[in-house]
Amino acid sequence: MRLHYAGKCRLCGAELAARAEAIYERPTKTVRCLECRAAAIDSDLPTPELETDGIVDVGTPGASARREFDRRQSKREERIRSKHPKLGGLILALSDDPQSTKSWDVGAVGEERVGTRLNELASESLLVLHDRRIPGSRANIDHIAVTATGVYVIDPKRYKGRPSLKVEGGPLRPRVEKLLVGSRDCTKLVDGVLKQVDVVRRVVGDEVPVRGVLCFVDADWPLIGGSFTTRDVESLWPRRLYPKLQADGPLTVDAIADLHRRLAIGLPAA
Structure with a gap:
């Protein structure tokens, strides 16, 4: 804090x-x-x-994104009121935040919704952490779930469009997988989750399965199928994610609690 x-x-x-x-x-x-x-x-x-x-301080879902949105919004209001002492209030009332500011609010809402539901599902076999700081970096991990089947690194995204996997290449060319949301190339999201998975794995060790998840909130998913995996990172929607976290697995309640405590210490709340 x-x-x-x-x-x-x-x-x-x-x-x-x-x-x-x-x-x-x-x-x-x-x-x-x-x-x-x-x-x-x-x-x-x-x-x-x-x-x-x-x-254990489990953290607050979306706290970092919400703080950044509030900071940018306050700074804009201060700048406008300072430049236009008499008309600042009217200008603010008739204008909207720039997209670069609104995107933080959009992201915070997605994290808050997923995090709230994770808190509701939490039990002795499903322990969660939110908004964790990566030591030595300004980056953070949105959600971590410690379950009977392993540790899940969860990155919610509130993007418009349908997530899909595009595979390029063939017998004579290297295989290249791209994550698309609509027509937008979002492959960099997979790279980001893989980096977070590496950070978590350094804390819990190689013996514990660590899985990366991109959880697209409010996306245009098809009625049948839709989820996919690229480079060991699964892309899905919230209702598809939650049963995975509640599945039975080899980790005991004591082992889950120990991993949860180690992660809370190694990755403090942002």
């Missing part, structure tokens, strides 16, 4: 200014800096001081 007041990291004693990002521990009302957590994780050493006494 962003600190409302200045504080001091309880592990290293570093001074943390107001508005700085840090980990807030509700039970003890203390804070920890992100550097201490990341350093401990990267060292591959036991980190008992990072345990949360059984309390």
Whole structure:
């Protein structure tokens, strides 16, 4: 979270200014800096001081996207009111946010809807995390589900159009798979999920299955079929995803809880 007041990291004693990002521990009302957590994780050493006494911050669905939308909207309003002191309110009332700003709201809504449903489905065999920060990066992972069949990295997208897989190449040319939404080439989305899967795999190890999912919300899916997999990343819709997360599998309740705790520590809430 962003600190409302200045504080001091309880592990290293570093001074943390107001508005700085840090980990807030509700039970003890203390804070920890992100550097201490990341350093401990990267060292591959036991980190008992990072345990949360059984309390795991699961995060807030869509929090980062919502904050960015609010920031851009507030900055635009401030800029217009400053430039037009008398007519600023009227200009704002008669104009709309630019597409670059509205896209953050669209994305946040998709994450919030998927995250809310994941929270409703959560059980001892389906534990979830939302909006997780990738250490050393400004990027984040929207949702992680720890289930009996493994760990799912879930990236919701609220795009218009029908998702489809286009395969190019043949016997004499290399096979190339492209993810299309309508006529738009969205293959880069698969690349993004694969990077997130690698990050999660570094936390849980190679023994645990880690699957990447692109969950298209409000897309134009056909009545029959529709879902597909490219480079081990599955593209589907929310109602197709949820039963997969609830399926029986080899991981025990204790193993699920341990993985969930490790992921919460290794990938803090954004």
